[in-house]
Amino acid sequence: MSVPPRYRARSRVDVSGEESRAKAVAVATELFALTGFKGTSVAAVAARTGLSQSGLLHHFPSKAALLTAVLEERDRQDGDFLAGSAGPPLGWAAFDALGALVARNSTRPHLVGLFVRLAAEATEPAHPAHGWVQEHYSGLRRWLTDAVHAGQARGEISQDAPVGSLVRMTIAVVDGLQQQWLLHPDEMSMTAEFEAFTATLRARWGR
């Protein structure tokens, strides 16, 4: 004697689907950034997207799939940025490009939050984004290492420079500054601090 279910009148026409999907990714990006992956519920994303939970799950089979979509979108947006229009930047130009990325990130705190939280959460090997984070770091390191080597080849960077350490500490500075900036956004400028760092680098290993 199950009562036949009632359905709300459709409040508006179904949007194109692709549109809903995109909005969901945007919302998820923001929420994951704010409260982390574990700390964000599918229902919350759905609500802010304007869908029911099942509606959202219609586009993404699972929460992890949603995360993957978010990550892919971020890669797509940032991917070209460091690549440069005419091949990847070499030598100190790579550090400038990184500085430009930092400046750009200063405009988008939610993306920074997303990354910082995710990088920490995904340290756990079982985390759905663990592989992604590992690859992200490896890729970044390879990119910067190549640039430094090229800089040495053209005599722009000293042959004595400890390339590996240089690369690692540069990435470390970027990450660490993000952490501090999220904690006290208006007490500091990531851009300025990063430039102070690269200035020190140039003074030590330049020319």
Place this chain on the structure above:
Amino acid sequence: MSVPPRYRARSRVDVSGEESRAKAVAVATELFALTGFKGTSVAAVAARTGLSQSGLLHHFPSKAALLTAVLEERDRQDGDFLAGSAGPPLGWAAFDALGALVARNSTRPHLVGLFVRLAAEATEPAHPAHGWVQEHYSGLRRWLTDAVHAGQARGEISQDAPVGSLVRMTIAVVDGLQQQWLLHPDEMSMTAEFEAFTATLRARWGR
């Protein structure tokens, strides 16, 4: 008609209470480090401690209280370390002390994990450890800033050094190296990387 509850035979004698408490804190430290605060259940901590969930909650009224205890314990263990026996270290000695702390942390990955995960999680203002993390950073920055100023006063560090940036980038390097180390523990040495960094600093602003 509630059935009178059965009780398992006590498997072993009640331990001293203080002992259970301490063990719970140790276990919680490890679990929080592994899966974060949000990602760790009270039940899991209880199980690994050898208590029931209620037994654990007998010692700590809430999960947040357990976190507080963990944090206090960490402060207690690390607090004296940077202080030094005869007053806080000044000038470059402070960087050496920091290096020693990094070296010590290389021995205790779970503490590093705890801090990295917590620092990221607690970026969210509503997080129970938000205040703690903010204070932790402020305190660290003040400590290092004072040390650098003292170093300048005794002519050990250049007057031209941008103190604020120097402090911020140093802390950033420590944090960033921890992140990388957690991701690829046996591909790098935090200690070596940190020393390479301080060497650069000394070369640029020393004497």
Place this chain on the structure above:
DNA sequence: AACCACCGACCGTGTGGTCGGTCGGTATAT
């Protein structure tokens, strides 16, 4: 008798995910 350490049962809430269904639109057959 009082106290302490501890436990089992239970509760309300929130979780990710499934299921069967409705609806508008479009392609096709007649």
Place this chain on the structure above:
DNA sequence: ATATACCGACCGACCACACGGTCGGTGGTT
């Protein structure tokens, strides 16, 4: 021109489970 078949988008109801936390106890020690 109309009927039919199908599809993608979406929803409400529901589920099993895990969560943090409460409550009323027991059993040993002092």
